[in-house]
Amino acid sequence: MHSRYSMIFLMALALAAVGSASTTATRAEEHYGPDGQRLPYTPVVTPNGSTLPWRMVDGVKEFHLVAEEIDWEFAPGMVVKCWGYNGQTPGPTIETVEGDQVRIYVTNRLPEPTAVHWHGILLPSGMDGVQGLSQNGIPPGETYVYEFTLRQHGTQMYHSHGDEMTQIGLGTMGFFIIHPRQPTHRIDRDFAIFLNEWAISPGTARPNPNVMTNFDIFTFNSRVFPGTELLVARTGDRVRIRIANVAQESHPIHLHGHNFQVVATDGGDVPIAARWPETTVLVAPGQTRDFEFTANPGDWAMHCHRRHHPMNAMGHDIPNVIGVQQAQLEEKIRELLPGYMAMGESGMHEHALHAAHHEGPDNTLPMMGGDGPFGTVAMGGMFTVLKVRDRLESYDVDPGWYDNPAGTVAGPAELPAYWQSQSSADRAPSPARNPQMGSTHDHQP
Helix, strand or coil, rough: CHHHHHHHHHHHHHHHHHHHHHHHHCCCCCCCCCCCCCCCCCCCCCCCCCCCCCEEECCCEEEEEEEEEEEEEEECCCCEEEEECCCCCCEEEEEECCCCCEEEEEEECCCCCCCEECCCCCCCCHCCCCCCCECCCCCCCCCCEEEEECCCEEEEEEEECCCCHHHHCCCEEEEEECCCCCCCCCEEEEEEEEEEEECCCCCCCCCCCCCCCCCEEEEEEEECCCHHHCCEECCCCCCEEEEEECCCCCCCEEECCCCCEEEECCEEECCCHHHHECCCEECCCEEEEHHHHCCCCCEEEEEEEECCCCCCCCCCCCCCCCCCCHHHHHHHHHHHHHCCCCCCECCCHHHHHHHHCCCCCCCCCCCCEEEEEEEEEEEEEEEEEEECCCCCCCCCCCCCCCCCCCCCCCCCCCHHHHHHHCCCCCCCCCCCCCCCCCCCCCCCC
C-alpha cells in the first residue's frame, strides 16, 4: 500500500514537472541569428544602443568595427561630439558564444592611430590590442584584423588602448558578451549598461578629456535621464543586468523594489555558495558586474547612488544659497538681465521647475528633469526606470505608467492628535549612552 501511494505521488510530481516545462516552453521566445540558426541564448538588449551584426564565413564569426568621430545625443536638447564605434557610444554590443572563433575587422577613421583591447578576454598576446606593446597602432584610414577563439563566457568589454585618456574619454568603448555554450538556466530579459562620466561645460558640445575628477555629466550608455531608455519586463521574468565601467570613478548602482544577487564579474561566474543578496552593486573602473533577480510589478528606479551622479550640468563652484532670501537681489539683477530668476534658495528642485519656462545655455540640459505620473521626477544623469507588468503585448513598447492598486500609494494624511501634541524635545531621540561617561538621563547615586 505504501509503495502504491509513493508511485502515485511520483507520477503526480512527474506530471507537474511536464506541465511546468510545457508552460515555460510556451512562454519562452526563440531567437535566430543572421545565419538562420536558432540562438542558444536570449539576445542582450543594450538600451539606447544596438548589437553588432555578424556573418559566418567558413565557420568563423566575422564582425566589422569602425572607430570614428560622431555626434551623439545625450538627451533631447544636447548633442555631444564624441568618438565611438559604428556611429555610437558605447559602440555596438558584440554578442558571441563560448567556443566561437571570431574575426573582427577594425577600421580607423579617427584623426590619430588607435588599437582595440579586448578587455578581460583570454587570447594570444599579439591579439590583445595594446598599441606599441602587442601591435602597431592602426593608422588613420587603415583596417587591422583580430582573430581568436573564445575560451570562456561572461560579460567583457572592448575599448581603445591607444591614447586612452583622449579616446576612452571621448567614448571609445563597448560590450563584448560571451554566452555560455551550455547555459545553466534561462534568462528572460538581458540588459547591458555602460557607465561613463564626462566634463562638458555648459554651452559647449565637446567633452574635455583632460579633466580627472571634476565631471559634470554622468551617463548610462552615454545617455542621461530623461533620455535614457526604459527597461521593460514581465512580472516573474528572470532578469539579468550587466554593468560595465572603464571610466574614472566607481559607481554604486542601486535598483529599487528588488533584491538581487551578483552572479558574475568580468573574471567569470560567482559560485552559488559565494553569492549574497544585495540592492546596490559597486562597479569600479575596469570592472563588469552581472546581477539577476525575479521581476516584481511596478515602476522602479535604477540609478547611481552617488548623490551628484543622477544629475546633469553640475556646477561645482556655485555658492550655497539655500535659505538665502534673494527677492531684492532678484529685482536688481532683472534691471540688468530681464527675465532673471533666482534659484537654489529652497533647494535644487527649483531648477527642474524653472527649466520648463526659462531658456538655458545652448546645448545644455537642466540639472534635473523628467516627468512621471505624479509630476517632476527631479533626476538626471545615471537614472532610468525598470517597468514590470503582469501582462505585456511586447517588450518593445512602453507600457505606460504603473496602475498602482488601491491603497498602495502614499498621499496626504491628517496627523493624529497624539503626534501633534509632541514638542520638538519629545520628538528628538534620546542621547546615545556612552559606556564610560553615562547618559544625560542617568541618575547619579
